[in-house]
Amino acid sequence: xxxxxxxxxxxxxxxxxKTRTFLMMLGVIIGVATLTVIASAVLGARAEVMSKxxxxxxxxxxxxxxxxxxxxxxxTVPTTLKVEDAQAMLSEIANIKDVSPQxxxxxxxxxxxxxxxxxxxxxxxxxxxxxxxxxxxxxxxFHEEDTGKLARVAVIGMTVQKDLFxxxxxxxxxxxxxxxxxxxxxxxxARGTAATGVDMDSRVIIPLSTGLKRVFNQDxxxxxxxxxxxxxxxxxxxxxxxxxxRERHNLKPGIEDDFTIVTPTQVMNIASKLSTTFxxxxxxxxxxxxxxxxxxxxxxxxxxxxxxxxxxxxxxxVGARQRDILVQFLIEAVSVAAIxxxxxxxxxxxxxxxxxxxxxxxxxxMWQPIVLALLSAIIVGLMAGIQPAKKAANLNPIxxxx
Amino acid sequence: MxxxxxxxxxxxxxxxxxxxxxxxxxxIREGEFVSIMAPSGMGKSTLLNILxxxxxxxxxxxxxxxxxxxxxxxxELSRTRNEKIGFVFQSFHLLPRMTAWENVxxxxxxxxxxxxxxxxxxxxxxTVGLADRVDHxxxxxxxxxxxxVAIARALVNNPRIILADEPTGNLDSTSGEEVIKxxxxxxxxxxTLIVVTHDMEVALQTxxxxxxxxxxxxxxxxxxxxxxxxxx
Numbered sequence: 001x002x003x004x005x006x007x008x009x010x011x012x013x014x015x016x017x018k019t020r021t022f023l024m025m026l027g028v029i030i031g032v033a034t035l036t037v038i039a040s041a042v043l044g045a046r047a048e049v050m051s052k053x054x055x056x057x058x059x060x061x062x063x064x065x066x067x068x069x070x071x072x073x074x075x076t077v078p079t080t081l082k083v084e085d086a087q088a089m090l091s092e093i094a095n096i097k098d099v100s101p102q103x104x105x106x107x108x109x110x111x112x113x114x115x116x117x118x119x120x121x122x123x124x125x126x127x128x129x130x131x132x133x134x135x136x137x138x139x140x141x142f143h144e145e146d147t148g149k150l151a152r153v154a155v156i157g158m159t160v161q162k163d164l165f166x167x168x169x170x171x172x173x174x175x176x177x178x179x180x181x182x183x184x185x186x187x188x189x190a191r192g193t194a195a196t197g198v199d200m201d202s203r204v205i206i207p208l209s210t211g212l213k214r215v216f217n218q219d220x221x222x223x224x225x226x227x228x229x230x231x232x233x234x235x236x237x238x239x240x241x242x243x244x245x246r247e248r249h250n251l252k253p254g255i256e257d258d259f260t261i262v263t264p265t266q267v268m269n270i271a272s273k274l275s276t277t278f279x280x281x282x283x284x285x286x287x288x289x290x291x292x293x294x295x296x297x298x299x300x301x302x303x304x305x306x307x308x309x310x311x312x313x314x315x316x317x318v319g320a321r322q323r324d325i326l327v328q329f330l331i332e333a334v335s336v337a338a339i340x341x342x343x344x345x346x347x348x349x350x351x352x353x354x355x356x357x358x359x360x361x362x363x364x365x366m367w368q369p370i371v372l373a374l375l376s377a378i379i380v381g382l383m384a385g386i387q388p389a390k391k392a393a394n395l396n397p398i399x400x401x402x
Numbered sequence: 403m404x405x406x407x408x409x410x411x412x413x414x415x416x417x418x419x420x421x422x423x424x425x426x427x428x429x430i431r432e433g434e435f436v437s438i439m440a441p442s443g444m445g446k447s448t449l450l451n452i453l454x455x456x457x458x459x460x461x462x463x464x465x466x467x468x469x470x471x472x473x474x475x476x477x478e479l480s481r482t483r484n485e486k487i488g489f490v491f492q493s494f495h496l497l498p499r500m501t502a503w504e505n506v507x508x509x510x511x512x513x514x515x516x517x518x519x520x521x522x523x524x525x526x527x528x529t530v531g532l533a534d535r536v537d538h539x540x541x542x543x544x545x546x547x548x549x550x551v552a553i554a555r556a557l558v559n560n561p562r563i564i565l566a567d568e569p570t571g572n573l574d575s576t577s578g579e580e581v582i583k584x585x586x587x588x589x590x591x592x593x594t595l596i597v598v599t600h601d602m603e604v605a606l607q608t609x610x611x612x613x614x615x616x617x618x619x620x621x622x623x624x625x626x627x628x629x630x631x632x633x634x
Contacts, residue, residue: 005511016499314495317456318509318555319484321477397456401495 006324010331017304024300025340027293028380031286032344032373037351038282039369044356053264059231060131061238063089063224063245064260079220080249080258083208086224092244095237098227100124100131103211103218110160110204111176117163119156119202121177123211131225139171139186147207150214154182157201158190175204180215182206234263290376293340294384301333301388305395312392313400326393333385334378341377345370403562403594404430404453409462411448411617422448423459424617430596432562435589437597437605440614446598447567449614453596454487454565455479467562484512488556492568494548496540502527502551503536509559517558526554530584546577553584564588566597570604582607 014021063085066078086101101124108121122128129141142153154175161170170184191200212218228237238261245259305312312325320328411423422445430436440446451457452464455471456479464471467486474482483489488509496505503523510517524536530550540548549569556564566585570578582604585595589609597608605611606625613621 002512002514009511012500012504310495311497314497315508315512316480317454317483317489317495319480319512319559321480321512324480324512398451401456401491 002324003327006328007331010328011335013328014332014335020300020304021336024297024336025343027289027296028337028340028377029293029344029347031289031293031380032341032377033348033351034282034289035286035373035376036345036348036369037355038279038286039372040348040352040366041355042279043366043369049268053268058264059228060264061226061228061234061241062262063226063241064262065220065222065258066260067256067258068260078258079218081221081224081245082219083212083221085245085248086221088248089224089226089241089244093237093240095229095233095240096226097229098127098131100128100225101208101221102128102223102225103208103216104222105216108177108204110156110164112164112173115164117160117202119160119204121211121215122203122205123208123215124205125208128205131227134188134191136186137189139184141186141205142207147209150210151207152180152182152210152214153185153207155186155188155205156184157188157203159199159202160204161187177204177206177215234265238263290380293337294380297333297336297381297384298388301329301385302391305329305388305392308392309395309400312395313397313402316395316397317401322393325395326389329389329392330382330385333389334381337377337381337384338374341374344377345373348373403432403434403467404428405463405465406453407463409449409452409459409464411445411452411457412460422617423452426462426617426619428612428619428622430594432594433589433592435585435595435597435609436612437599437608437610438612438614439598439600439602439605441600444614445617446614450565450567450596450598453563454489455482480512484509484559486562488553488559488561488564490549490552490556490564490566490569492571494540494545494552494572496548496551496555498540501537501539502532502543502554505540505551506554506558508555513559515559522558523554526558527551529557530554544577545573546580549573549577549581550584553581557588561593563594563596566595568599569597570599570601578604 063081065081083101086099089096090099103121103123105121107118110117110119110121125147126141126143129135135141136155139155141155142151145151146153154177156164156170156175164170164175165173170187173184174181175184176182188201188203188205193199206215226241228234241261242257246257249258251258315325315328406426406428409423409426409428410421413420413422426449438446438449448457452459455466455474458479459472462472466482469482471479471482489495497508503520506523506526507519510519510522524533527533527536530553532547532550532554535543535547535551540551543551549572553564553569564585569581569585573581585597586607589595595608597604599605609625611621611623611625612619613623
């Protein structure tokens with residue numbers, strides 16, 4: 001096969017001048033390496049966010065008390081979200097399957113003997129377990145019974161257990177929440193760190209009724225988390241919830257909500273906005289280095305065409321057609337770029353390994369970014385090679401042999 | 403074999419037209435051993451380039467082996483060079499980073515003849531006496547040996563014509579004689595040879611000497627080694 005023989009010629013021409021070939025590859029290597037890192041990091045981050053969101057629940061929405069943080073306006077404690085709102089949502093909106101009204105308080109001191117741990121204190125109903133799908137690992141969660149009699153019972157997270165009890169069995173021990181003694185009745189399954197960096201195991205759950213009356217002494221909630229029957233009707237349900245709460249809170253048209261509705265899509269958007277900014281910057285770097293890589297290839301090819309005029313003349317004299325010369329130089333350019341691309345992918349994967357090791361960056365090694373990287377390298381090679389190759393093909397063989 | 407009639411070649415240099423060949427007519431029969439002699443710049447290289455299908459004439463016709471070269475496009479010219487013509491140059495024109503046999507197979511890369519490349523290269527290198535230099539690089543060979551590699555390259559695809567441009571110009575007399583000896587052997591084997599030279603000693607070893615002056619053929623003579631009547 002003529003094309004095979006010509007490819008062999010092109011490849012041996014590359015092998016003959018290793019320094020030049022390596023210099024040609026350099027830009028592509030760097031470009032493809034960054035591309036591999038970026039694509040894998042972005043895909044990894046996306047997968048991480050998706051898994052976090054899935055854990056959080058795609059069929060859930062949350063109502064937070066207050067309109068959200070606004071610049072320049074002093075933050076007041078929102079007091080309008082009530083337990084009755086939660087009951088109304090459950091009974092009046094058909095798509096809502098379950099509600100978990102709760103009070104969350106950060107950095108709450110939890111004491112046992114002389115030791116203190118600061119965690120999130122959550123006052124919630126027994127259905128908190130199913131809504132947050134976080135069952136106790138040892139002991140039990142509290143029941144309606146406990147809620148009814150305002151029992152001083154607490155279920156703690158793994159971090160709290162480690163801080164206060166080390167190897168001791170916490171079940172049945174008494175801890176102090178503020179100045180209130182509570183009996184530990186269970187320890188929750190480990191949940192790890194959230195995307196926001198919050199330790200999800202540093203928390204203590206107590207019955208909502210007990211929390212309202214005995215610990216916080218308030219009648220308003222921090223949030224209501226809801227589970228939907230049908231997640232495809234989420235936008236409609238969000239509207240229903242907003243309408244219902246505005247009505248119950250007597251908000252006239254024109255006055256803004258005194259609550260905030262958070263949906264999984266919003267959570268995803270926040271997370272992806274961050275990675276979009278980051279990846280836009282890196283994509284710019286990639287494009288620039290690939291363009292520079294292409295320019296380097298084109299320039300060195302032009303120099304090579306000048307240096308190799310005699311060779312081109314000889315090849316033409318022994319019967320190479322113009323397109324044979326064109327193809328040979330194109331094969332050279334594309335092979336250089338493709339090999340550079342392969343090296344770039346390898347370098348990128350090594351870099352990725354280092355990144356995920358040092359920076360705890362979530363990464364995913366997938367075939368799509370690798371194929372994308374190689375493909376763009378080949379395109380760069382073609383674009384960079386075409387002009388020099390044309391120049392080589394159009395050389396007058398007599399001039400070239402002189 | 404070669405029929406050239408009323409060939410003219412004009413070069414455009416800046417705004418001046420330079421006529422290098424004027425109305426050249428020439429017939430070379432199969433198996434002839436011809437030398438073309440002329441002082442430098444008198445059109446002999448241009449004539450060789452046109453006969454070698456590397457260049458086209460401005461006017462006139464050139465029929466090679468029955469095919470009208472003057473009507474060919476670049477692809478057909480390339481194919482003709484590949485199949486029918488072998489070039490030998492004054493400065494050898496070997497690819498410096500390739501071994502002797504890799505240089506020799508170069509025409510086969512662009513040929514439809516499916517030879518076993520290395521086998522064929524060794525075969526041809528043996529006929530020029532370089533069987534023991536197959537894997538040498540050009541710089542490891544003497545000038546004479548390099549020129550013999552170039553001859554092997556010219557022969558590898560079994561051409562009908564060998565065109566040599568000052569083949570002994572860069573060689574000492576011993577190496578030069580060896581090259582001419584190989585040419586005579588090829589001639590004996592029936593290959594048509596055309597040698598451009600300004601060396602009368604070389605020319606006298608061919609059968610027919612064509613002399614050129616000012617772009618025209620000034621004389622066309624048979625040498626002593628040829629008793630036959632000159633064609634045309």
